[in-house]
Amino acid sequence: MISEKTILRTLPNVLVLSFCASSVGAILEKADDSFRLPSTIQPLQYNLSIEPNFANITKAYFNGSLSIDLKVISTTDQITLHARDLFIDSRALQIVDNGTSQKISNITVDTTRDFYTIGLFQPLRENHHVVLIIGKFSGRLKFDKVGFYLAKYRNKANKERFLALTDFQPIGARKAFPCFDEPSFKSKFIISIVRGKEYISVSNEQLVRTVDLGNGRFLDIYKETVKMSTYLIAFSVSDYQRTVQKGLFRVYAPPEVIQRGKTDLVLSIANDALKVLENYTGIKYAMGKLDLFAVPTDYFEPGGMENWGLITLSEKNLICTNESTIDQIRKCTLLTGHEIAHQWFGNLVTPTWWNFLWLSEGFSTYMEYYTTSLVSFWVGIRFA
Numbered sequence: 001m002i003s004e005k006t007i008l009r010t011l012p013n014v015l016v017l018s019f020c021a022s023s024v025g026a027i028l029e030k031a032d033d034s035f036r037l038p039s040t041i042q043p044l045q046y047n048l049s050i051e052p053n054f055a056n057i058t059k060a061y062f063n064g065s066l067s068i069d070l071k072v073i074s075t076t077d078q079i080t081l082h083a084r085d086l087f088i089d090s091r092a093l094q095i096v097d098n099g100t101s102q103k104i105s106n107i108t109v110d111t112t113r114d115f116y117t118i119g120l121f122q123p124l125r126e127n128h129h130v131v132l133i134i135g136k137f138s139g140r141l142k143f144d145k146v147g148f149y150l151a152k153y154r155n156k157a158n159k160e161r162f163l164a165l166t167d168f169q170p171i172g173a174r175k176a177f178p179c180f181d182e183p184s185f186k187s188k189f190i191i192s193i194v195r196g197k198e199y200i201s202v203s204n205e206q207l208v209r210t211v212d213l214g215n216g217r218f219l220d221i222y223k224e225t226v227k228m229s230t231y232l233i234a235f236s237v238s239d240y241q242r243t244v245q246k247g248l249f250r251v252y253a254p255p256e257v258i259q260r261g262k263t264d265l266v267l268s269i270a271n272d273a274l275k276v277l278e279n280y281t282g283i284k285y286a287m288g289k290l291d292l293f294a295v296p297t298d299y300f301e302p303g304g305m306e307n308w309g310l311i312t313l314s315e316k317n318l319i320c321t322n323e324s325t326i327d328q329i330r331k332c333t334l335l336t337g338h339e340i341a342h343q344w345f346g347n348l349v350t351p352t353w354w355n356f357l358w359l360s361e362g363f364s365t366y367m368e369y370y371t372t373s374l375v376s377f378w379v380g381i382r383f384a
Helices: 004-031 253-257 264-281 326-341 354-375
Strands: 039-053 063-074 076-082 093-097 100-102 104-110 113-123 129-140 146-155 160-167 188-196 200-201 205-215 217-222 235-238 249-253 288-297 309-312
Touching: 039 076, 063 076, 063 188, 076 129, 076 188, 093 104, 100 113, 160 264, 188 200, 200 217, 249 264, 264 288, 264 326, 264 354, 309 326, 326 354
Parallel strands: 039 188, 249 288, 288 309
Antiparallel strands: 039 063, 063 129, 076 113, 093 100, 093 129, 104 113, 146 160, 160 235, 188 217, 200 235, 205 217
């Protein structure tokens, strides 16, 4: 049993440690400056369209296009963003400043820092709003468990089925699309996904509409997100099924998992945990939905990831029933609570740099125990 008095007695020590860690963190931030993007440009909104193709699994790839609305913080003659293992068609690059297309002088690629720098003949002036258009980029889809990647599972007929999904924390977004891939660069995102008719897609926000492109291809267009860091973006294309919505929640998983009701328990726990956190913080959950996505266990390193609006969990940590072992139910409950807590502690309030990651993890770990102790007796911890 953990009492409030015990927590209050430890708070001064926590504050001292926080202050010391912040001081050390400031030093570390300066040491890392050479790997930080320039602060001359601030991204405001991304409009991203992406299409995976894994019909031939040995040559799987994705294509994309992107526009980014930018604000010029201080006058500069270049735009630097992140890109890794991407082919960016320089002929499809365009920078529009106040309705005028700016001429590009040169492009520099720094593979050590993943910098992609676009030089301009004329400088972009302070406080101007600029649009960067990247008309075509592409990358490989691999079973490498980072960025935009492939996973597989076996269905009830023992046949291999494939899916494409994302895992971006800490610096995987730059492997999926060119971006300002640092946690302090928060932006809004409009995401569109092209898929085959045999698949479904899912992303951070609610689906707005689907457009039939012909030849068995469909374009799913998603609602604009709240401002968020790039590492919290998530999307997938799969042959999964989804549960009936419970509150803001749905679960995406292989069809046989959904059909057998193996996600009903975690769905109930998640729905109750969200209500507890809204009441505790006094802050309503910021997005229009919060889905849970089952990742084949062998293709997901973290166990769970708090993508805003689309939490990914390894299948073994998402599937639990009343017939599961107590230890498995407890683990499933705590991990779900942890990722939901991150929707506030980490997503809504985000460390500006990775040396402060411990802070959001610490708060979320505390809240996972507090929250789930109120919604599930399986946790075995009582706050008094």
